[in-house]
Amino acid sequence: METIDCQAVWDVLYPVISARISSPGFNKFFQExxxxxxxxxxxKISLNKGYNVFIDHIxxxxxSxxxxxLKECQQDLxxxxxxxxxxxxxxGEALFTAETQKEDKISLKPIIDKTRRRAVEAPKANDAKSKNNFPSSDRYSFQNFIVGDSNRLAFATSKAVSESPGFSYNPLFIYGSSGLGKSHLLHAIAQETMSHNPYHRIEYLSAEEFSNIFIDSIQHNDQRNFRKRFRNVDILLLDDVQFLKNKTKTQEEFFHTFNALYSLNKQIVLTSDCQPHELDGLEKRLVSRFEHGQIVxxxxxxxxxxxxxxxxxxxxMNVHIPNDVLDFIASNIKSHVRKLEGALVRxxxxxxxxxxxxxxxxxxxxxxxxxxxxSDRNLDITAILRQVAEYFDVGVKDILGKRRTQSIVTPRQVAMYLSRNLTEESFPAIAEQFRRTHATVLHSCNAINEQMELDPSFKDKVFYLKKRLENL
Ligand SMILES: Nc1ncnc2c1ncn2[C@@H]1O[C@H](COP(=O)(O)OP(=O)(O)OP(=O)(O)O)[C@@H](O)[C@H]1O
Structure with missing residues (x-):
């Protein structure tokens, strides 16, 4: 076979490909x-092995x-x-082997080199902003987000989403109480994505705004433009989805928006004050879509x-405040970050x-x-029972009752284990509250320890519950 210059082929192919695909996800996968x-x-395009798990998706x-x-530029090849x-x-497969000399393979890295963009015009000043709907502020960047155990996963998944929207976690559902940084993360995703790819169209808004814009569109008989606006974005960031509760028409419209975007691999990130299954008043089909993605x-x-x-x-703020004052505020305001910040400003x-x-x-x-x-409130067994029952979707009565089906035994043993670990209560005292013997409580704690050793996902669940109880 004649020797073909791989780089020359790529030089012909690349402009045609980049005119068809401008997603940073594509760039991310192919640049390596x-x-x-x-x-x-x-x-033959050989992907970096880090992307093996995405191969079917890619x-x-x-x-096609x-x-x-390739067909389009066949005559130039x-x-x-x-x-x-x-x-x-x-x-274990190497990129280059003795048989495939280095010169036979070329790096596709230049795909992200903007100077090679032909089909897509460089953005004009403010062009990117004008296409996007999110308030840009350095204050709400990833750099300014302090990461701790309480938000590490939410931070990591948000970061991953901003690096390859539509691919890593879609939809991403972030939930938590008010003032804990959910909106901050949405802003950060928008900013970071734009810094990777200024061509992205981003819509950031609250569910309440979404609903109001939808109502306006009905009022002005302008639903076509509404759909055009929301179904043509690369990233939809919807804050406070709990606001959609009981708004049947808005939910229906959002359901179609969601499907349209999802089917095109467009990224959707949602925030809420509770988990999807706790969103009473939201259609089941929407809840199941939310649950289909990553929930953090x-x-x-x-x-x-x-x-x-x-x-x-x-x-x-560039002010002098001694560390002990900050420690004092942090020790006395625990509920949410907004209150913490407010106290400092005040x-x-x-x-x-x-x-x-x-x-x-x-x-x-x-x-x-x-x-x-x-005054550090001691967690009591009643609170533990309530939380564990809610988490496993069983009744407190079932946990304290006599049934021995696995779906009841596991929460019962977890509740005993957490009571032993999170309270000062002795085995006999715990046994009394669970209406069991000392030996049963001991056995349950050992059983949970063993299961956590064997099953990391079970361990995650128990740790999650523990964290949740510690934060009560
Ligand atoms: N981990 C964090 N690091 C730095 N700032 C934070 C962090 N978490 C929250 N904040 C700040 O706390 C304030 C409140 O955060 P934010 O508005 O994102 O909360 P929220 O969870 O969206 O609340 P709500 O549900 O009421 O909208 C913001 O000023 C935000 O920058």
């Missing part, structure tokens, strides 16, 4: 890939587009080029995270207006009413 031409004349989404691109393929590198929570931040947030805020404003030095006693005086009850 290599291409070669095999004996049958197939232009083929399904891109292979790549083949069409050597006649021996017959097809195109996407392959995953096998385990944001919990109340731990003491260290609260201090770090306060320190960051102090730095951004203290600083008061001190500067009155000309006082900021110290712990001034903080106590100014924030008195806002400080939360600090």
């Amino acid at each position: 890939s290599f291409a070669s031409i095999d004996e049958s004349g197939t232009f 083929r399904e989404n891109y292979l 587009l790549l083949s069409e691109s 050597p006649s021996s080029i017959k097809g195109i393929s996407i392959d995953a590198l096998g385990k 929570d944001v919990l109340k931040p731990e003491f260290e995270t609260r201090v770090a947030i306060l320190r960051q805020k102090r730095n951004s 203290l600083v404003t008061y001190a500067s207006t009155m000309g006082y030095e900021v110290n712990a006693s001034l903080a106590r005086e100014v924030l008195g009413g806002q400080l939360e009850n600090t």
Whole structure:
């Protein structure tokens, strides 16, 4: 077979491909890939092995587009080029072997080199912004988001989504109480995605706004434009979906918007104050779609995270506040970050207006009413029973009852294990509350320990419950 210059083939193919596909997900997958031409004349793209798990998805989404691109420029290519393929590198398989000399394979990295873009015009100043609907502020960036155990997963999944929207976690559903950083993460996703690809169309809005815009469109008989606006985005970031509860028509419209975007691999990120299955008043089909993706929570931040947030805020305000004052605020305000920030602003404003030095006693005086009850409440077994029953979707009565089906035995044993680990109660005291013997409680705690050793996903569940109870 004649020797074909792989790079020359790619140079012809690339502009045609990039005109068809401008998604950063595509860039992400292909920038670390290599291409070669095999004996049958197939232009073979070999993906980095980190993407092996996505191979079916990548083929399904891109292979036909790549083949069409090849056909489109066939006349500019050597006649021996017959097809195109996407392959995953096998385990242990090297990119270059003794048989395939380095020169035979080319890196596809230049695909992200903007200077090579031909089909897509460079964005004009503000062009990207004008296409997008999200308020841009450095304050709500990933860099300014303090990460702790309470929000680590939410942060990591949000970051992953911004790096390859539509691919890693779709939809991403972030839930948690008010003021814990859900909107902050949505803003950060929008900003970060734009920094990777300014061509992306992003809609960031609350479910309430979505509903109002939808009602407006009905009122002005303009549903076509409504659909055009929301079904043509690359990323839809919808804050506070709980607002859709009982709004049947808006839910129906959102259901179709969701499906349209999802079927095109467009990224959807949702936030809510509770888990999808707790969203009473929301259609089942919507809940099941939300549950189909990745669900992550944001919990109340731990003491260290609260201090770090306060320190960051102090730095951004450029004021002098001793660390012990920040520790004092963090020890006394635990419920949410917005309240934490508010307390700091209030203290600083008061001190500067009155000309006082900021110290712990001034903080106590100014924030008195806002400080939360600090007498560390001992978690009791009733609270543990309630939380465990809710989590496993069984009744507290069942846990305390006599049934021995596995669906009841597991929550019962978990509740005993958590009672032993989270309270000061002795085995006999726990046994009494569970209406069992000391030996049964001991056996249950051992059984849970063993199961956690054997089954990491079970361990995650128990840890999750533990964290949730600790944050009560
Ligand atoms: N981990 C964090 N690091 C830095 N700032 C944070 C963090 N979590 C929350 N904040 C800040 O706390 C404030 C409230 O956060 P945000 O508005 O995102 O909360 P939310 O969970 O969306 O609340 P709501 O449900 O009421 O809308 C914001 O100023 C945000 O920047």
